[in-house]
Amino acid sequence: MSNKELDLSSKEKILNAARRVFIRNGSSGARMQEIADEAGINKALLHYYFKNKEGLFELVFNDAFSEFIPKIHNIFSGDGSVMEKIERYVETHLELLIKKPDLPMFVLNEMQREPRTIFSGILNKMPGAPPFEFFLKQIEEEMKDGKIRTMNPRDLWMNVMSMTVFPFIGEPMLKKFLVLNSEEYRTLLTKRKESILLFIQLALLSKSNTP
Amino acid sequence: MSNKELDLSSKEKILNAARRVFIRNGSSGARMQEIADEAGINKALLHYYFKNKEGLFELVFNDAFSEFIPKIHNIFSGDGSVMEKIERYVETHLELLIKKPDLPMFVLNEMQREPRTIFSGILNKMPGAPPFEFFLKQIEEEMKDGKIRTMNPRDLWMNVMSMTVFPFIGEPMLKKFLVLNSEEYRTLLTKRKESILLFIQLALLSKSNTP
DNA sequence: GTCTATATATGGATAGAC
DNA sequence: GTCTATCCATATATAGAC
Numbered sequence: 211m212s213n214k215e216l217d218l219s220s221k222e223k224i225l226n227a228a229r230r231v232f233i234r235n236g237s238s239g240a241r242m243q244e245i246a247d248e249a250g251i252n253k254a255l256l257h258y259y260f261k262n263k264e265g266l267f268e269l270v271f272n273d274a275f276s277e278f279i280p281k282i283h284n285i286f287s288g289d290g291s292v293m294e295k296i297e298r299y300v301e302t303h304l305e306l307l308i309k310k311p312d313l314p315m316f317v318l319n320e321m322q323r324e325p326r327t328i329f330s331g332i333l334n335k336m337p338g339a340p341p342f343e344f345f346l347k348q349i350e351e352e353m354k355d356g357k358i359r360t361m362n363p364r365d366l367w368m369n370v371m372s373m374t375v376f377p378f379i380g381e382p383m384l385k386k387f388l389v390l391n392s393e394e395y396r397t398l399l400t401k402r403k404e405s406i407l408l409f410i411q412l413a414l415l416s417k418s419n420t421p
Numbered sequence: 422m423s424n425k426e427l428d429l430s431s432k433e434k435i436l437n438a439a440r441r442v443f444i445r446n447g448s449s450g451a452r453m454q455e456i457a458d459e460a461g462i463n464k465a466l467l468h469y470y471f472k473n474k475e476g477l478f479e480l481v482f483n484d485a486f487s488e489f490i491p492k493i494h495n496i497f498s499g500d501g502s503v504m505e506k507i508e509r510y511v512e513t514h515l516e517l518l519i520k521k522p523d524l525p526m527f528v529l530n531e532m533q534r535e536p537r538t539i540f541s542g543i544l545n546k547m548p549g550a551p552p553f554e555f556f557l558k559q560i561e562e563e564m565k566d567g568k569i570r571t572m573n574p575r576d577l578w579m580n581v582m583s584m585t586v587f588p589f590i591g592e593p594m595l596k597k598f599l600v601l602n603s604e605e606y607r608t609l610l611t612k613r614k615e616s617i618l619l620f621i622q623l624a625l626l627s628k629s630n631t632p
Numbered sequence: 633g634t635c636t637a638t639a640t641a642t643g644g645a646t647a648g649a650c
Numbered sequence: 651g652t653c654t655a656t657c658c659a660t661a662t663a664t665a666g667a668c
Contacts, residue, residue: 220634235534237450238447238450239447241660252634252636253661254636254663255634255635257664258633263662263663315533318593318594322592342597342598342599342600361619362609364599365613365616365620366620368587368588369584369616369617371587372584372588373579373580373583382529384582386551388557389554389557398573398579402576406580408572409572409580413627416623417627417628452643454643454644462652463652463653465646465655466653468645469651469652470651
């Protein structure tokens with residue numbers, strides 16, 4: 211338990227501890243004892259506030275999305291060109307990821323085990339209709355109008371998300387491949403926004419040399 | 422247990438089952454009982470062949486790399502231009518990933534929990550010195566010579582790996598964002614090689630419109 | 633609300649028969 | 651080699667005192 215948490219309510223302390231432990235160890239690897247220790251309380255109190263491990267996990271999991279989903283919705287359902295939206299997406303997501311680098315591993319991990327339950331809850335947090343179809347249409351429009359290069363819109367979007375998220379999931383592997391220590395790797399990540407956007411702009415806006 | 426496994430040795434059946442169960446549930450989520458059931462034998466026999474869960478897991482884990490590592494080493498330490506090597510990497514890795522789509526999640530997952538032990542074992546499977554530094558140097562050379570566009574070589578490599586691997590990790594999330602069902606998603610993946618290489622070529626070889 | 637002590641369940645591992 | 655039965659450690663969950 212860190213010092214700044216001393217005056218939080220026990221419930222808050224437990225939730226914070228649970229998030230850390232669940233992220234570190236996954237849902238089945240996490241131990242209630244470890245959560246209690248990290249929260250600076252004991253196991254019984256933990257069950258006093260949360261009926262069981264599963265319930266605690268779901269709370270923590272949904273919390274992980276509560277910051278992300280509304281922002282994403284705003285970006286893609288709002289105004290702006292495709293390139294502007296991509297820029298805002300990359301910026302927003304990277305900002306969140308740098309604050310909580312373990313999150314995507316945690317989320318995707320559990321998502322693979324429980325795709326059904328989880329996603330229904332998350333998508334219901336969206337204010338209106340999911341803006342994904344709208345955005346895909348917009349991409350097609352701009353391609354038809356010659357504003358950006360023509361390619362499969364879904365591949366484009368897949369590339370954008372991949373370049374943004376994967377460095378936070380594949381860190382242990384990428385560090386080896388890139389011959390970087392943790393310090394250097396983190397530095398690379400702080401400059402990631404510019405790198406990604408440069409790459410995308412080159413692919414979408416440049417003149418092709420290879421017809 | 423699938424029919425084609427009926428005549429395998431028990432040891433083989435166990436290993437196959439263990440791989441599937443470990444991939445599905447992670448190391449701590451996997452149950453010895455589940456592995457035994459899926460192998461069509463019982464728990465005791467499982468311990469007859471493999472002394473404990475941890476040992477079984479390590480066998481399965483290292484197996485996951487035995488196919489990949491030598492191929493990667495060949496590609497990057499051999500001849501060929503940067504673009505040719507990227508092409509061969511993307512092709513080789515995608516081929517493996519389409520055969521075993523659950524592998525990267527499994528590998529990266531466990532890697533985050535046990536970075537030290539795991540990587541030492543894996544890298545020892547490399548025939549010679551790891552070729553990563555050599556390849557990074559080669560990228561710098563070609564950039565200096567104007568053969569490919571100048572950018573941070575590590576960002577380039579990060580982008581290539583991200584676009585190749587992430588679609589197999591982020592499937593449950595990407596399916597939602599791309600508004601695709603499982604069938605359609607798999608179809609998209611089969612055309613992934615061309616999409617990735619097009620994107621990279623545009624970024625590396627095209628003339629910039631945006632100075 | 634918070635604790636100690638304890639009940640209950642689960643799962644990894646072993647003994648021993650065949 | 652393969653099984654049934656069982657042991658034992660660990661983890662979740664509850665009871666009950668303060």
